Amino acid sequence: MFMQPVAVVYFSQTGVTANAATEIQRVLGGPLVELHRQPAYPENYSELVQIADKERAAHLLPTLMPLTTTLSDVTTIFLGFPTWWSQPPLIINQFFATTDLRGKTIVPFTTSVSSLIDESMGTLRSLAKKAGATLTPGLTANSREDTQNFIRQYQ
Numbered sequence: 001m002f003m004q005p006v007a008v009v010y011f012s013q014t015g016v017t018a019n020a021a022t023e024i025q026r027v028l029g030g031p032l033v034e035l036h037r038q039p040a041y042p043e044n045y046s047e048l049v050q051i052a053d054k055e056r057a058a059h060l061l062p063t064l065m066p067l068t069t070t071l072s073d074v075t076t077i078f079l080g081f082p083t084w085w086s087q088p089p090l091i092i093n094q095f096f097a098t099t100d101l102r103g104k105t106i107v108p109f110t111t112s113v114s115s116l117i118d119e120s121m122g123t124l125r126s127l128a129k130k131a132g133a134t135l136t137p138g139l140t141a142n143s144r145e146d147t148q149n150f151i152r153q154y155q
Ligand SMILES: Cc1cc2nc3c(=O)[nH]c(=O)nc-3n(C[C@H](O)[C@H](O)[C@H](O)COP(=O)(O)O)c2cc1C
Pocket: 011, 012, 013, 014, 015, 016, 017, 018, 048, 049, 052, 081, 082, 083, 084, 085, 086, 087, 111, 112, 113, 114, 115
């Protein structure tokens, strides 16, 4: 069951997930909170891939810049990220590890070239369980139509 108040929290490297997050927030309201890596990933694609791949191989959680909005009053968090190698980027693991999410409901969404949210659900389930949060089925937000249909149930 959907419980207000809601927040939309997302990481986006090249703006695609940011667009989906903005679309969701526009409909559902609540704060829109961007996750930032410290330092930011390089904009150059091959440098980004190199760094992200190193993190992935060593399971290194990048530093997350402190959030500018408190999530303590929020009960439902839409959590968005680009799929990287069929998984959430490790900054998402870091978000789970460093944020008090006990009792909250997490609604995950991803953007990708073709990967579905299903590929990330196993990881998300174990992160949510460890954090004491409830994970709902998620959304592959690669089309506006799919996104709008999915969030209709939350309006
Ligand atoms: C390091 C890296 C790994 C990626 N791995 C996948 C993948 O496994 N499957 C896929 O469909 N797209 C993959 N992509 C493409 C991104 O998921 C896609 O471009 C996404 O929409 C970017 O979102 P953003 O603009 O919010 O960063 C990858 C992109 C990068 C940079």
